[in-house]
Amino acid sequence: MRNDPTSQQGGSFYQRDRSWHPPAFTPDYKTSVLRSPKYALLSLGNTVSEMTGPVFGHDMLGPLDNDLIRNHAQTGDPIGPRIIVHGRVLDEDARPVRGALLEFWQANAGGRYRHKKESYLAAIDPNFGGCGRTITDDEGRYWFRTIKPGPYPWPNGVNDWRPAHIHFSVFGHAFAQRLITQMYFEGDPMIWQCPIVMGIPSREAVEQLVAALDRENTLPMDTMAYKFDIVLRGRRSTLFENRMEGN
Amino acid sequence: MVQPLRRLKESPSQTAGPYVHIGATPNFADIAGVFPHDLGSQPLDAAVKGERIVVTGRVFDGSGTPVKDALIEIWQADAEGLYPGQGEKRGEADPHFPGWFRQPVDGATGVYRFETIKPGSAPYFDGRPMAPHITFWIVARGINIGLHTRLYFGDEDEANAADPVLARIEHRVRVPTLIAERSEENGQSVYTFDIRLQGENETVFFDI
Numbered sequence A: 001m002r003n004d005p006t007s008q009q010g011g012s013f014y015q016r017d018r019s020w021h022p023p024a025f026t027p028d029y030k031t032s033v034l035r036s037p038k039y040a041l042l043s044l045g046n047t048v049s050e051m052t053g054p055v056f057g058h059d060m061l062g063p064l065d066n067d068l069i070r071n072h073a074q075t076g077d078p079i080g081p082r083i084i085v086h087g088r089v090l091d092e093d094a095r096p097v098r099g100a101l102l103e104f105w106q107a108n109a110g111g112r113y114r115h116k117k118e119s120y121l122a123a124i125d126p127n128f129g130g131c132g133r134t135i136t137d138d139e140g141r142y143w144f145r146t147i148k149p150g151p152y153p154w155p156n157g158v159n160d161w162r163p164a165h166i167h168f169s170v171f172g173h174a175f176a177q178r179l180i181t182q183m184y185f186e187g188d189p190m191i192w193q194c195p196i197v198m199g200i201p202s203r204e205a206v207e208q209l210v211a212a213l214d215r216e217n218t219l220p221m222d223t224m225a226y227k228f229d230i231v232l233r234g235r236r237s238t239l240f241e242n243r244m245e246g247n
Numbered sequence B: 001m002v003q004p005l006r007r008l009k010e011s012p013s014q015t016a017g018p019y020v021h022i023g024a025t026p027n028f029a030d031i032a033g034v035f036p037h038d039l040g041s042q043p044l045d046a047a048v049k050g051e052r053i054v055v056t057g058r059v060f061d062g063s064g065t066p067v068k069d070a071l072i073e074i075w076q077a078d079a080e081g082l083y084p085g086q087g088e089k090r091g092e093a094d095p096h097f098p099g100w101f102r103q104p105v106d107g108a109t110g111v112y113r114f115e116t117i118k119p120g121s122a123p124y125f126d127g128r129p130m131a132p133h134i135t136f137w138i139v140a141r142g143i144n145i146g147l148h149t150r151l152y153f154g155d156e157d158e159a160n161a162a163d164p165v166l167a168r169i170e171h172r173v174r175v176p177t178l179i180a181e182r183s184e185e186n187g188q189s190v191y192t193f194d195i196r197l198q199g200e201n202e203t204v205f206f207d208i
């Protein structure tokens, strides 16, 4: 069993469709120019080193980890539009990914990050830290509460601004699924002017990162809602192998 | 027409950006009090079996300048070659060993440093043993999709020579980009693994 090759191929992941992702070299996003490998990636596929991954339990979460309105509050609530972000983490076969750790970080309502390297003039909000995390439930669902981040200028072109966005880091069931991405907001015209977003080759793929305003899930007089589903790589079925092994 | 497969597409990757530390290592980013400690920065439990090692190095861009805002994650087997966490079908890994660590590079020097154990050998998908290795995942501003690579150990010549992954590197001159040289620090093995994103001696990165 220990070195039985057939027992290890089941559950390997579908090849990543790299034409759907931004390529490494996107010269309009200037920092990518010297940070993009020039050689082709070596196709490795999955070994046990890629098909395994760390486990994060719900018990590591604090009660305010998914509440960015309260988890850094000092003197009151942060300034800005209150929103709920919710959705599901699914795999490419639309199966829920349960137990996925999501980490998120963002600027405050003025577009300012709480970071020593940030040079934007917009004010720091004393009540807003800008980080949170949660773990998906058995149906792959997650939610968190935060302040809608503002757009911000960044040193790339002479006058480039990022659309409002929330950064997401996702751990699925295996290291092969590891993903960092960003969520944008429905209706924001700045999405289509951003060199980072436009590194994604197709409009359809960009739209996968745009969260929908979800009026059905707003809390009246309290909090707006956006729905954002995340898709991780899917895995091959083990059915065929089991059949070969006669079970 | 044939029946559609109706598969979803993986969410496109976006750069981790310059402020990834706010989300991944908020205590390192001076955002105290939200999480008790930065995930993946926990010291190695004294009960973990295996040889203690240090893995250190820097990430260089295509001009040879150290990258000072990168975040590195490592994932590895335990001393017996078994993976902790999920997905390991061959047996139970060391329950004290998390297998996963995460560190930012130093903002002034660009140096990263992990204190871990030397992993055992795990099998390739066809059952042949792979040489001991540590999987690296590198993200930073300017990296549009996280880069996967592997550290192999400089004092494992025999195992490295038989490693089925290293054997697939057509341009043999590139193999040393994955080999960490061993030195000693207070009697402890220190492996130096520099990652070159581009240019001379560009590290071999994998499509996994």
Ligand SMILES: [Fe+3]
Pocket (backbone or CB within 6 Å): A107, A162, A165, A167, B017, B019
């Ligand atoms: Fe950002």
